Amino acid sequence: MAAEPINQFRDVARVYDSLMAPVPYRHWVDYVERLWERFGVRPRRVLDLACGTGNVASELLRRGYEVDGVDASEAMLRQARRKARGRIGFYHQDARHLDLPRCYDACVCLFDSLNYLLEWDDLVQACAGVRRHLEPGGTFVFDMNAIRALADGMFNQQGFGRDRRLYYLWRSQWDPATRRCQIDMQFHHQTRRGTQVYYERHVQRGYTLTEILTALSAGGLEGLAAFEAFTFDPPTARTDRYYFVARRPAG
Ligand SMILES: C[S@@+](CC[C@H](N)C(=O)[O-])C[C@H]1O[C@@H](n2cnc3c(N)ncnc32)[C@H](O)[C@@H]1O
Numbered sequence: 160m161a162a163e164p165i166n167q168f169r170d171v172a173r174v175y176d177s178l179m180a181p182v183p184y185r186h187w188v189d190y191v192e193r194l195w196e197r198f199g200v201r202p203r204r205v206l207d208l209a210c211g212t213g214n215v216a217s218e219l220l221r222r223g224y225e226v227d228g229v230d231a232s233e234a235m236l237r238q239a240r241r242k243a244r245g246r247i248g249f250y251h252q253d254a255r256h257l258d259l260p261r262c263y264d265a266c267v268c269l270f271d272s273l274n275y276l277l278e279w280d281d282l283v284q285a286c287a288g289v290r291r292h293l294e295p296g297g298t299f300v301f302d303m304n305a306i307r308a309l310a311d312g313m314f315n316q317q318g319f320g321r322d323r324r325l326y327y328l329w330r331s332q333w334d335p336a337t338r339r340c341q342i343d344m345q346f347h348h349q350t351r352r353g354t355q356v357y358y359e360r361h362v363q364r365g366y367t368l369t370e371i372l373t374a375l376s377a378g379g380l381e382g383l384a385a386f387e388a389f390t391f392d393p394p395t396a397r398t399d400r401y402y403f404v405a406r407r408p409a410g
Pocket of ligand 1: 168208209210211212213214215229230231232235252253254255268269270271272275276
């Protein structure tokens with residue numbers, strides 16, 4: 160893999176919501192609520208880890224939860240703060256070193272954000288940080304891209320954003336030795352000042368189910384279930400996206 164720097168979630172922050180316009184965040188939050196219900200959880204305070212521009216956090220807020228968000232990208236948080244207008248607390252922190260002033264009944268981390276942690280130890284540190292910020296018995300719901308999806312080129316994509324002023328072209332390379340997927344992204348954005356072109360390199364890591372479950376346990380969380388996304392079925396060899404439910408033990 161070439162040694163170009165990873166510069167993920169900087170320029171893309173400006174167009175992230177345009178790119179994500181087709182993403183059914185409401186249905187995702189419906190599913191999270193169904194998972195909470197299934198595991199007998201009724202959270203009040205929720206932390207949105209790797210909240211990005213705050214789309215999940217805003218939907219949770221709309222449904223009456225008290226919400227805070229954390230993200231490592233200041234550019235993404237700038238968009239999130241602008242939209243939330245003071246109703247959500249946002250923190251600029253790395254998931255591996257969480258240090259927040261309060262604890263939560265639940266934490267969510269959606270849209271394969273944890274695949275951006277490139278070492279198993281990073282995943283453990285993130286899980287330990289979530290544990291420190293959950294009340295005893297509190298739950299952690301997160302999704303991850305499966306190795307198969309990353310290896311099969313899920314990020315080879317091109318198209319337009321919400322309107323045709325944004326064109327994107329992404330190409331990915333999968334390295335089976337490191338299980339890293341490097342995604343080179345190009346954006347052509349027509350603005351009043353002319354067309355702006357920018358590039359980002361993202362890197363995601365694929366983890367096996369066993370690696371994810373052992374990371375939870377090494378971080379002090381109890382893995383309760385793994386599902387094929389948006390179902391209550393166990394993952395199969397054809398699953399693209401997993402959802403996990405974990406809990407901070409009550410004791
Ligand atoms: C695909 S976006 C998902 C954002 C949001 N959860 C959503 O559903 O739209 C991934 C997010 O993970 C964040 N991220 C990546 N690595 C991180 C880390 N180590 N700590 C905190 N956030 C991280 C990125 O900045 C980005 O906002």
